[in-house]
Every structure is written in structure tokens, then in C-alpha cells.
Amino acid sequence: MALKEGDKVVFKIFRYDPEKDKAPYYKDYEVTITRTGMMVLDGLNQIKWEQDHTLTYRRSCREGVCGSDGMNINGVNTVSCMSHIEDYNANVLTIKPLPGFPIIKDLVCDFEDFFNKYYVVKPYLIEKDPPPGRERLQSPEDRAKLDGLYECILCGCCSSSCPSYWADPDYLGPSAMLNAARFVFDTRDQGSDERLDAVNSIHGVWRCHTILNCISACPKELNPTKAIAGLQKEILKRKY
């Protein structure tokens, strides 16, 4: 559906202010298209600045790299700053906070649990040998193993779309495990044993049922399922 300047689209937005509201509700706002290629974030800004200053959401970079604005738009998790309004082919966009995350206010969720799970996988390079005087060498092929892993923006879209993440409160989730893989497959890292121990559990790699929701949710087109499968293989390889 091509939208042109002056066209209107309705944003049906999840609202909840814990100080005022007994229960969440949806409120409709009319967004006017002011340029081609308008993003959902531009629409939210238009509402906040021109219609309703109380509307609350996170945003920062407005170019899909900071991971602030993960949300659910017409049933799909994504970052609002890189989502074209017209790509939804709809007159009404229903916008909700990330499913499965506790809600702080409107579209803002609590990421504490999400980050705590990320910390569990020791997401930093672990070195046992003292580093050389220069940069460590790594071939372009070995470096390429990190592509598709290091680009994660910690937006939470994947974990929030995962049925196992909803069902098991202790499940580490796709994002944490993709970040574990980021280091396990780095030829410079020497901490894989501890890291694999952290994910080798019923709340770790073995909880994933390859439902694949996480892949379609990732705005950076990363593949957590593949990363998890890689970790499973690595665990089995080390054990037997």
C-alpha cells in the first residue's frame, strides 16, 4: 500500500500508567504521513510531540543500532525506528510493548531479567594466556565466524517472541545464547568451557524447540536458532 503525504494511519497504542490505570487499555491516534518512507518511530514522535505528551516509549539512535525501541507492531516484534509504516499495508497499526516482558509504562518494559540472563553467559572475552605485544592474529575466515553474531543490539525482540521464554521463567533465551555463541566461536577466546557450562542445561540450549520465532523477530536478521544449534553441537563435541 503506497502512502503519500497527507494520508492518515491510525496507531492503536497500548497504554498503561501504573500510577493511574487499574488495567491497560488501547488508545487510537491519527498519524499524518509527512514524507515518504516514514517510520513507525516518526509516527510515535508525532503523537508525543503534537498530540499527547504522556505517551511513553524508549528511543535513541533512530537508526536500528542501539536496540532501545523493541516493540510489537501488528503482531510482530521489531524496532520501530527501522519499520516503515507503509510496509504494514494496513490502515491501523496495533502497537504493544514486547510480549512476555514486565511493563513499566506504556511501551516501556523492564529489561532487568533479560540483561541478567545475558550476564550469565559471561559475555566478554576470556583469556588464559597473556596477550602478545601486538594484536592477536586472526584469519579473515576465522573472523567471518563472528558475522551474524557480534551485530546483536540487545533489543530483546527475539527473546520476547519465543514461546519457551514465556513458558519457562528461567530459560536464558535466544539473545543470551546468541551472545554466548559470539564468544564460543571466537578463535581468540579461551573461556568456552565455563560458558558452555552456563548454557548446558534444561534452561539453556536444551530448552530451545526450534520454533524459529526468534529468527523472524530479529531486526538485524540474525539467526539465534542457528547459534543455539551451534552451541548444542559444541557441547556434544566436547563431551564425547
Next chain:
Amino acid sequence: MADIDVRIEEFDVVIVGAGGAGLAAAIETGGSKLKTAVVSEVYPTRSHTVSAQGGINAALANMDEDYWIWHMYDTVKGGDYIGDQDAMEFFTKNAPKTIIELEHWGMPFSRIENGKAYQRAFGGQTRNFGESLAHRAVACSDRSGHAMLHTLFERTLHQDIAPYVSYYSEYYALELLMDKEERRPIGIVAWDMVNGGIHIFFSYAVIFATGGNTRNFRTNTNAHVNTGIGWTMCLKAGIAIKDPEFIQFHPTGIYGVGNLITEGVRGEGGYLLNAKGERFMKTYAPHVLDLASRDVVSRGMAMEVLEGRGVGPKKDHCLLKLDHLGHDFIMDKLPGIWELAYKFVGVDCTKDPIPVQPTAHYHMGGIPTNVDAEVVDWDGEKEVPIPGLYAAGECACASVHGGNRLGCNSLLDLVVTGKQAGRNCARWIIEEKPVFPNPPEEFIADKYAKGIIDRIKGYYEGGEGTVSMDAIWEDLRDTMQENVSVFRIEEKIAAQVKKLDEYEKQFKEVGLTDKGLTFNTELAEIFDLESLLYVSRVETEAALARKESRGAHSRDDYPERDDENWMKHTFTKIDENGKVEIEYVPVRTKPLTAPTFQPKKRVY
């Protein structure tokens, strides 16, 4: 409404800002086992360092022969000779070591066949004092800032450092607390955004690392949170801002939205075209063409538009061609650029050129610091450090960038000055054992933060305001773009001074609609706008005062650089009545060990 909750905590060090500079500082203070609080408006990995694309300069010589002194020469020349050469020497000399350390911490650099880090060409970077192009910028594809910010954050999670670093994410810093008699900081006041409430951090030392602030321009490359709070906190505390008139306009912002297309595109062989399909940089920089320094390229583009050779129905922009680099190369080395161009203007840059225009990008000026990253006062004769106060990264001005920053020198700046601030701060606390500012029993929250608490109460108890914040902000962005942009002239800058008077008056009539305490982003935006008014004020008045053209500050009415009268830094302060006071401070032209690079005409 209920009373505003006030909480008090004590730390050894408070770092304001969790971008590259703040995290580099935290690695040092945490590594020295100092109890460190890192206060940030956003979660650390959401800081704007994450957006940097192109790379980081260091004379590692992985691609061809290179020395730090060549890098230093380029930096001095790129800055149009107003940089402080002691800081520039420290900066370029420490670059290789800094990159190697980042690699050891896990930064995923792109590599070359022999396993070393890949280095690409960037604007203004040359070999042998301007002879030929240098390949000096290490990179992680075109996601260098993301890779760097994540690596630094990861390092703070390391078991040696993590126990000492406490993150206060989604805390909005509001005020710097100073002991006026001793002229040293005693902590900061922040607003807890999630719960609502004042949080006072008392500490021996404060390090500012609040990043950039170009959200006051219509087209800019900055994140929503880049509103210059560090500058404003310092101005309110009577500390100067150095060289605020030097604002970098990056040549290649995406047309209409401003988001950045890295100079790395030109470093890899992309180039600019006008409406006639001409490679116009031949006229403005015959030797290095599209890889001249940014001020030169932005002015070249602005000239093409002024002379009617702009592209599009409004003839107001240029084109950046890169399809000749080939699909595979673009997808390997510039995948983020492909995504941005495709998403924002629907251009597949493996086939078509990207429409671009200069976009407000970076501040060369900032909180004045010396080579040790200590914040300094000017006493009329010399720079005097304020004990316990440090600044690093884009919000600071050492000055390592002079009047114009070279591409890929900022990410380096963050880590070099960030570490320098953290290290010197740790040394000061550990070796000089200062007394903790005021014994805790004497802390009465109200005494220190009464002004700001009353103001916030005023917003909550007051009306919804008669002026809309949005109207001021929108107008501010248009008029700054119009009057204090790539080309500047007396009448326009003076007109902007008047405009700012109006905005400040209108700002007093802004009120709060959202009376909730929980995650009140409207309250944060009020402080954002106030901060941008402070920033715009010092930028505009300093630009009006500097009657010459140098680096990014280009005056139509004074087109030449004037070393005789203007080889000096601007120190701007704002007094209690909101009036700007300007002092001029000599450039530190003597490097630490190298001979001084004397000013020469800048040709590219």
C-alpha cells in the same frame, strides 16, 4: 502530588555518561578498585557511540608504512592549527597501544590475509606529511562504534572490574554539585527515570562523558539523547565551554533525514557527483578530491548547491556514487550503509547513488581539559585544573581536534581521553588522598539540591504550560540550521542571538502535562530542550565573536584564516543573568616532545 523522593549515595567516582568515553574511564577506575557509579540516561550499549561506522585511526602500519608523527601532522593540519599540540601528540602516540588493548579485550576487527587488523583510508589521513593517502583506520566492517561500545561494556563485566562498577542506567543527570569555596566537585544530582525521584551521588571526583549535542539542528546525525547535558551542567556551575563555535557538518548525511553515511565509503573509492554528473571535488581539493577533510568537502557541496548544480527538484543536495565498488565488496565492507540507504531513501547503493547533504555531526569544542583530561579554569594567565573534575570524549575539548576533526579520530579520542581521565582520577584519589567532600552527617539533601528539587516540584504542581515545547524545539532546529550552519555571516548569527532570547523567554512558559513519576519522558525532554538552549547560546555567541574562517567555522564576511588575531581558543561562560562572557585563551602550540607544527595554508 506526593513529595519527591530523595536518595543519597556515596561513591569514590561518579562518571556521567556510558558511551565509549565513560566506559573507558570506568575500566580504569574500576580496575583500580575504586567504587565507581556510571550514570546514564540510557542503558550503556544504547549510547550513541554505537552508531559510529567507519573506524578508528592508529598508525599501526598494517597496510603500509606509518608513524604516529604523520598521524599527528594530519591531525594538526586537519584542525586548522588551533588544536593543542601537547594533547595531539599524546593522542596520536598512544593510538596503536589503545587499539591493541581493544583487540585484547575482544573487539572483532576486520582482518587482512596475514591475520592483522584491516585498515582503510579516510579523509585527511596521509603519509609522510601530506604526500599520499594513508590506510590508517582499523574497522569492524562499518559497525566500528557498535563493536567498540560493546567491547568496552563487556570489559566492565569482567570479574576484575565488575565488582567495582555500578551502573545507574536510565538516570538523567541534572546538576553538578560544587564546593564553591574550594572549587572542587562534590557529586551530582540525577533523576531516577524509572521510579521518579532525586538521586544524589556524593563522590571525590566526577568525570563527564556525555557525548555530542547536535540535536539543535534540523539535519543532524545524533541520537535523541544527545542534548549536551554535560556542557549545560558545567555552564550552570560556572565552568567554561571551549570553542563551541566549531561544529562539524559531515558531508554525507542522508538527504532529508540526516543519518550518516560514513566517510569510509569515500575511503573505499566512492565519490560525490553534482547534478551535471561532475566529480566536483576536483575543483576544491585537486590532490585528494573526495578525501579532503570534512569542512572542505562540506563547503564544496554547499558551493555546488549555491551555484545551482544541486541535485533533485529543489537542487539542494548531491549524490554519493559507490556502485562501482561492486556488490560483494559493499556487502562485505559496508553492509550497514547498504541497509541505511535502502531503509531511509529506498536506494539500493549497489546499483544507484545515495542522495546526500551536509549534516550537523560533531562538536570539536567542549568542556576545557588539559592533556591529563583534568577540567581547567583560565585564571587570566594560565590553565588551572579543578581538582577532582575530569572530562573525556566528545563533550570534552583537550583540544585534540582543533577547528575540525578528522574522521576516525573521535572513537580514538573516546578511549584515549576516557582512559586518561579514569587513570588520573584514580591516581589522584589513591595517591593524594583528598578528604571526602563534607562528612556525610552534614549532608542535608535539601541544602544541596533544593533549587532543582523545587523546580521539578514546580513542574508537577504547576499547570500544563502556555507554550508547547515542540514549537520551540522545531523552530530552534530550523533557525540554527539557517543561521549558524556551514556558511555564516554577521547579520544571520546576530539574528540567531535574538531568536535565542525569544526561545528562552518562551521556555519559561513550558509546563508538564504528564504528572506521573514513573518513566516520565516528557520531563526529560524539558531538560533536553533547556540544555539545547544553553548549547545553542554559547555556539551562536562564540560564532558571532570569531571574525575569521578556520576549520569548520566559515564566515562569508571574514573568509580568511587570521592567525595574527585569532590563533586562540574561545572560553564561553554564562553568568547568573544568562549573559555570555567570552575570554580568549592561547593555543598550546608546544607538543610534549615533537617539534611544533607551524601554521601553513591548508591545501588538500
